[in-house]
Amino acid sequence: MASEGRRTAYVNARLLDPASGLDRAGALLVEGKRIVDLGPGLFADGVPGGVALVDCGGACLAPGLIDLRVQLREPGEEHKETIESGCAAAAAGGVTSMVCLPNTSPPIDDVSVVEFIARRAREVGTVKVFAYGAATQGCRGEQIAEMGILAEAGAVAFTDGVRAIANAQVMRRALAYAKTFGLLIVQHAEEPALATSGVMNEGEIATRLGLAGITPAAEAILLERDMRLVALTGARYHAAHVATAEGVAVIRAAKARGLPVTADTAPPYFLLNDTAVGDYRSFARLSPPLRSEDDRKAVEAGLLDRTIDCIASDHAPQDQDAKRLPFAQAEPGAVGLETLLALALSLVHNRRAGLLDVLRLLSLRPAEIMGFPAGRLAPGAPADLVLFDPARPWRIEPERFRSKSKNSPFDRHPTQGRVLRTVVDGATVYSAGADATRG
Amino acid sequence: MLGLAATRVALYKKSPMGDPDATLRFPHRHILGIAGLARDEIAFLLDLADSYVDQNRRADKKNAVLRGRTLINLFFEDSTRTRTSFELAGKRLGADVINMSVATSAVKKGETLIDTAMTLNAMHLDVLVVRHAASGAVHLLADKVDCAVVNAGDGSHEHPTQALLDALTIRRRKGGLEGLLVAICGDILHSRVARSNMLLLQTMGARVRVVAPATLLPAAIGRYGVEVHHDMRTGLADADIVMMLRLQLERMNGSFLPSIREYFRFFGLDYAKLGVAKPDALIMHPGPINRGVEIDSELADDINRSVIREQVEMGVAVRMACLDALMRNAPSNAGG
Numbered sequence: 001m002a003s004e005g006r007r008t009a010y011v012n013a014r015l016l017d018p019a020s021g022l023d024r025a026g027a028l029l030v031e032g033k034r035i036v037d038l039g040p041g042l043f044a045d046g047v048p049g050g051v052a053l054v055d056c057g058g059a060c061l062a063p064g065l066i067d068l069r070v071q072l073r074e075p076g077e078e079h080k081e082t083i084e085s086g087c088a089a090a091a092a093g094g095v096t097s098m099v100c101l102p103n104t105s106p107p108i109d110d111v112s113v114v115e116f117i118a119r120r121a122r123e124v125g126t127v128k129v130f131a132y133g134a135a136t137q138g139c140r141g142e143q144i145a146e147m148g149i150l151a152e153a154g155a156v157a158f159t160d161g162v163r164a165i166a167n168a169q170v171m172r173r174a175l176a177y178a179k180t181f182g183l184l185i186v187q188h189a190e191e192p193a194l195a196t197s198g199v200m201n202e203g204e205i206a207t208r209l210g211l212a213g214i215t216p217a218a219e220a221i222l223l224e225r226d227m228r229l230v231a232l233t234g235a236r237y238h239a240a241h242v243a244t245a246e247g248v249a250v251i252r253a254a255k256a257r258g259l260p261v262t263a264d265t266a267p268p269y270f271l272l273n274d275t276a277v278g279d280y281r282s283f284a285r286l287s288p289p290l291r292s293e294d295d296r297k298a299v300e301a302g303l304l305d306r307t308i309d310c311i312a313s314d315h316a317p318q319d320q321d322a323k324r325l326p327f328a329q330a331e332p333g334a335v336g337l338e339t340l341l342a343l344a345l346s347l348v349h350n351r352r353a354g355l356l357d358v359l360r361l362l363s364l365r366p367a368e369i370m371g372f373p374a375g376r377l378a379p380g381a382p383a384d385l386v387l388f389d390p391a392r393p394w395r396i397e398p399e400r401f402r403s404k405s406k407n408s409p410f411d412r413h414p415t416q417g418r419v420l421r422t423v424v425d426g427a428t429v430y431s432a433g434a435d436a437t438r439g
Numbered sequence: 440m441l442g443l444a445a446t447r448v449a450l451y452k453k454s455p456m457g458d459p460d461a462t463l464r465f466p467h468r469h470i471l472g473i474a475g476l477a478r479d480e481i482a483f484l485l486d487l488a489d490s491y492v493d494q495n496r497r498a499d500k501k502n503a504v505l506r507g508r509t510l511i512n513l514f515f516e517d518s519t520r521t522r523t524s525f526e527l528a529g530k531r532l533g534a535d536v537i538n539m540s541v542a543t544s545a546v547k548k549g550e551t552l553i554d555t556a557m558t559l560n561a562m563h564l565d566v567l568v569v570r571h572a573a574s575g576a577v578h579l580l581a582d583k584v585d586c587a588v589v590n591a592g593d594g595s596h597e598h599p600t601q602a603l604l605d606a607l608t609i610r611r612r613k614g615g616l617e618g619l620l621v622a623i624c625g626d627i628l629h630s631r632v633a634r635s636n637m638l639l640l641q642t643m644g645a646r647v648r649v650v651a652p653a654t655l656l657p658a659a660i661g662r663y664g665v666e667v668h669h670d671m672r673t674g675l676a677d678a679d680i681v682m683m684l685r686l687q688l689e690r691m692n693g694s695f696l697p698s699i700r701e702y703f704r705f706f707g708l709d710y711a712k713l714g715v716a717k718p719d720a721l722i723m724h725p726g727p728i729n730r731g732v733e734i735d736s737e738l739a740d741d742i743n744r745s746v747i748r749e750q751v752e753m754g755v756a757v758r759m760a761c762l763d764a765l766m767r768n769a770p771s772n773a774g775g
Contacts, residue, residue, distance in 0.1 A: 204659035208474070210574035210596030210634060213658055280575030324553055326573030328594070 007031045008426065009047045013056035013387070015039075017063065018360035019376035028061060030383040033425035038377055056387055059420055062359050063375050064096025064384035065340060066366035068186075068264055069240055069312035071161075071333070072129070075116060076105025081317040081404050083120040083129060089337040089403040090127040091430035093313070094386035094419040097128040097367075097374055098337075102139060103161035109134035109145045114153040126429040127422075128384070130156045130370070135174045135185055141165050144174050148181050156370050157238070159186035162287060162316075162333075164222055166192045171226065175235035184369070186238045187226055189247065190288050194218035199328045200289045201274040209280065211327060214289055220246035227254045230261060238369060239263040241314050243288040245298030252307040262369050263307065266314035267343035268334060268409055270300040276409055282323045282330035284409045286314075289332075303361060304353055310365040311358075313340040317405030335403050339410055345390055345417035355390060383426040392418040465764040469581050469588040472597035473638040481606070481643060488607050488753070488760035495531065495756055504763050505534035508565040512538045513555070514591070515571040520726055520751070521591050521600075525568045528758035534565070552576060553583055560584040565769060566762060569593075574631075587765040589758075595629045601725050602635035604757040606643060608750050609680055612721055617644035622668075622675050622716070624650040624706065625684030625733050628657050628695075632725045633684055637663050650674030652706065654695045671705070671712045678716040682723045683708050686733050699732055709735040713744070721746050 011027040015038060028038035029051070047053055067090065073081035081089075090098050100117065102108035108117070114131050121129035133155030134145045147158050158178055165171045165187060178185050195218045200206050202213025223239060227250060230237045242248055242265045254261045268276075268286055273293045276284040284290055291299075302308040316333025323330050336343075344362055347353040367375025374384045396413045398406035422430035464483040467476070494500060510529040512522050522538060529536040541555060552571070559567060564586040569577045574594030581588040592598040610616055621640050627633045627649050640647050641664060648666040649656065660667055668674030675681060686702065696702050713720065722738065722745045730736040739745055 202658045204662040207657040207659040207662065208634070210594050210631060212595075215658070280578055321551070324551070324579075326552065326571065326576035326579055326594075328573050328575075 005032050006052070006426070007050065008052040008054060009043060010054045010056055010061055010385070010387070011043055011047065012058055013061035014058060015377060016060050016356060016359055017377035018356050018364040019378065021356060022377065023356055025058070028377065028385075030423075030426045033383055035377060035381050035383050036379055038379070054421075059387050059389050060355070061377075061385060061387050063363040063367075063377055063381075064386045064422060064424065065094045065362045066370070066372060066375055067095045067098040067313050067315070067337065067340065068310060068366045068369065069266070070098045070100050070315040070337065071103065071317065072100040073317055074104065074120065075113065079404070080319050080322070083117065084124045085402060085404045086315070086337070087121070087124045087127040087129065089315070089335070089401060091422045091424075092402050092419065093337040093339070094341045094388060094422050095127060095313070095337055096384035096386065096422060096424045097130065097372060099130040099132055099156055099370065101161040102132045102134040102159065103163070107134050107139050108132060108155065109137050109139070109150070111149055111153040114150060114155050118154055127424055130154070132156065132161070132186065133158045135160050135165055136170060139163055141167055141170055144170065144177055147178055147183055151181055151183055157184040157186055159240070160188065162188055164188045164190050164192050168225060168229065172229050172233060175229055175233040175237065179233050179235035184236045184238055186240050187222070189219050189222045189226065189239050189242070190214070191218045191222045194221065195288075198289070199285060200277055201291045203274060203292055205274050205277055209277070209327075216244040216246060216291055216295060219244045219288060220250050223247055223250040227259060227261070230254070230259050234260070236260045237262075241266050241269060241288060241312070242302065242308055243269040243291050243299060244295045248298045248302035248307055252302070255307065262309045264310045264312045264366075265299050265303065265308050266312055266336060267340065268314075270296060270303060271343060271346060272296065272409060277327070280327040281409070282325060282327050283334065283407050283411060285327060285330050285332045286334055286409070287332035300347070300352065303347070304357075309361070309369060311340070311344050311361045312366070313337050315403075317403055318407045319405055323407050334407055334409050335398070335401065335405050336408070337403060338401050339396055339408065339415070341386070341388060341419055342394070342396075342415040342417040343410065346415065348390065349416050383423060385423040386419060387421040387423075388417060388419050390417045392416065394418055465768065467765070468768060470599050470761050470765065471578055471581060471588065471590045473599050473602050473635045473642070474597065476599075476642070478642050481603070481639060484603055484757070484760050484764060485607050485610060487763060488603070488756040489611070491756035491759040492611075492753065495752070500531045501533060502531070503533040505529065505532035505565070505766055508534040508766060509563070510534045510536045510566040510568065510762070511559060511564050512536065512568045512591075513541065513559065513570075514539065515541050515552075515569075515576070516592070518570055518592070521570065521754075524751070524754040525589075525591060525758050527755050528762055529566070531755070532759055532762055534762070552580060556580045556583045560586065566765060587769055589761055589765070592631050594631065595634070596631050597635045598631040599635050600754070600758055600761060601632050602639040603761070604750055604753040605636055605682065605723060605725075606639055607753045607757055608723065608746055609721070611753075612746060613679065616640065619645045619679040620648070620677060621645050621680040621682060622648045622650055622678040623682045623684065624671065624674065624708065626655045626686050627651050627660065627684070628655045629687065630684050636682065637665055641665070648674050648678070650706070652696065671708075672715055675712060676715045678720050680721050680723060681708060681713065681716055683733050685725060685727065686729060688729065688732070703732060707731070707733055707735065708738060710738060713738065720744070723747065723750060726751065
């Protein structure tokens with residue numbers, strides 16, 4: 001535990017704050033769980049006594065990452081991930097807050113499960129874990145869940161997780177009901193009638209491999225419908241892991257009309273395309289599937305022009321038994337917590353975006369969407385920080401992941417950008433080289 | 440008989456190590472698909488198969504090319520025809536052949552595909568012939584075992600020995616494949632036979648058309664370089680070969696097609712539709728036939744047009760050629 005009032009000075013840092021646009025060498029002072037001061041001139045005359053000192057060695061100090069889409073698999077599938085292993089993975093990835101999906105077993109459609117997750121996260125005591133509540137009972141898409149009570153218990157937004165809320169009437173009522181309480185609905189936007197029979201992007205590779213395809217229209221069709229329901233109800237809506245050019249276009253048009261809509265995507269969707277499936281690589285089986293190169297470019301463009309608000313890891317741990325199967329029988333999903341920062345920074349290294357733009361996608365915007373006070377470097381803000389070297393090269397080696405699952409489509413990819421230290425509420429929960437212990 | 444055995448021995452002796460050229464003619468460890476096979480490699484397999492057609496027509500059909508070798512037919516999907524064909528091929532080459540039908544046994548007990556492969560691998564096989572309902576399953580398995588693997592059909596992906604036996608049948612009847620016009624008709628979407636044939640026939644210089652309703656065509660069919668037709672009248676015009684595909688009856692429940700009678704009316708092969716093809720056009724079918732669904736029953740039996748039974752005969756010879764070719768590349772501790 002961070003002791004009350006304990007003060008730590010982070011000196012010799014490159015301060016990066018996407019909220020204010022700050023990008024300058026300087027220092028930052030943490031007292032207890034909060035940032036109390038920062039700036040280029042801070043500690044110009046030296047650090048006073050009684051203040052713990054962290055020399056950042058010129059590395060980047062930024063708000064910790066906020067990940068809006070994580071599956072922690074606990075309760076129910078602890079052989080794939082637990083809240084403890086997921087928190088360790090998040091800390092190593094520079095993630096200081098994450099929101100976990102309700103597709104656990106039992107699902108998060110009951111107050112007891114929200115409280116269970118909160119208690120387990122408290123016991124682990126590192127990264128902040130928030131929970132989505134199920135939008136419908138059992139995530140079955142039939143009856144809306146107890147959103148009001150779940151929100152009181154701590155659920156931060158509502159979704160059916162990896163399943164689309166497919167029935168238009170159910171979706172309309174979920175949105176209208178959420179609007180009553182000012183709650184956010186998050187949609188996995190794929191029309192299931194078109195998507196469930198397929199296992200990868202419909203196109204030449206699926207045709208040649210003899211795999212059933214999913215038309216990219218499956219995303220745009222559901223998004224288009226949802227935009228009409230958003231207009232009808234006025235509810236806040238967030239489209240998760242947008243992966244197609246048409247999908248990006250729908251979000252862009254909705255924003256232009258002033259609808260209360262936001263969206264995220266995940267690194268595979270702006271870094272890979274369906275050629276990654278190669279000879280039936282089940283690690284490249286994702287939901288939604290990896291799309292074409294044109295789609296990948298459009299998703300990247302959507303991030304750059306702010307149509308897509310943020311980047312989430314879409315962390316979906318799967319064990320060997322779920323992946324070492326013929327492609328169509330393998331479970332979809334990829335782990336992503338420990339590679340989120342480096343893969344997002346490829347936008348910087350490829351000269352597509354500035355460092356502050358990427359940090360805005362990783363911390364500021366997700367915080368704003370969820371209404372979290374974090375995501376900024378400012379006096380009074382939570383001392384949730386990531387210290388990283390944006391240029392340091394490394395190779396993604398899943399066997400070194402802290403996550404229990406190793407299913408990364410970026411296995412062996414060279415990348416750049418290393419987390420050096422992760423701080424949550426003023427306490428260090430990860431530091432490179434030494435395994436993290438709090439405080 | 441002795442003469443042929445001697446020929447075989449001679450052919451065999453010069454191949455594995457002695458004559459690098461002979462080995463290079465088929466430099467593959469597995470046969471997983473037609474994709475990846477070069478034109479001369481396909482021709483090599485067809486030439487070899489031709490010699491086995493003669494052997495299979497004699498009273499003594501056996502040689503010793505695979506003596507001491509163990510072949511397992513691992514079928515995760517029922518198929519009497521293909522399994523029997525591989526079994527005969529193995530036995531006629533002198534191998535010990537074991538059939539395993541796992542559609543109902545081990546998989547139900549929770550054993551995974553990879554577990555099954557590893558178990559069999561520990562038994563020192565030489566060749567594993569695999570059929571599986573999932574596309575890519577045979578590739579997955581081939582990565583895990585030390586022996587040669589032959590794909591006997593994986594999902595909707597490939598069925599290379601079927602395409603080879605079709606090519607052999609055509610080549611023997613027409614003298615070659617170059618320049619022929621082949622119409623492949625029916626359920627292209629789900630057909631591994633169609634995918635392997637499109638690749639093989641085009642590699643060998645034939646022109647390929649596919650004829651099917653749009654619900655039974657894969658999205659990117661255009662990328663195969665084939666002509667796409669939705670009408671048998673244009674699709675079959677001037678065709679040298681009409682290749683019908685088996686239609687799985689479960690596609691008929693209104694999901695891909697409205698009914699059998701509607702399908703037969705527009706896409707079933709009968710004498711009237713065949714009228715636009717060349718007068719000497721051959722009719723082929725991978726079997727088993729759904730009489731009255733994709734092909735008129737009488738036409739299927741017309742010995743002047745249909746080579747369906749000949750395809751079955753060629754199947755054994757082609758599979759013998761595949762096994763022979765693979766074993767030439769396999770490690771041998773007999774010093775040969």
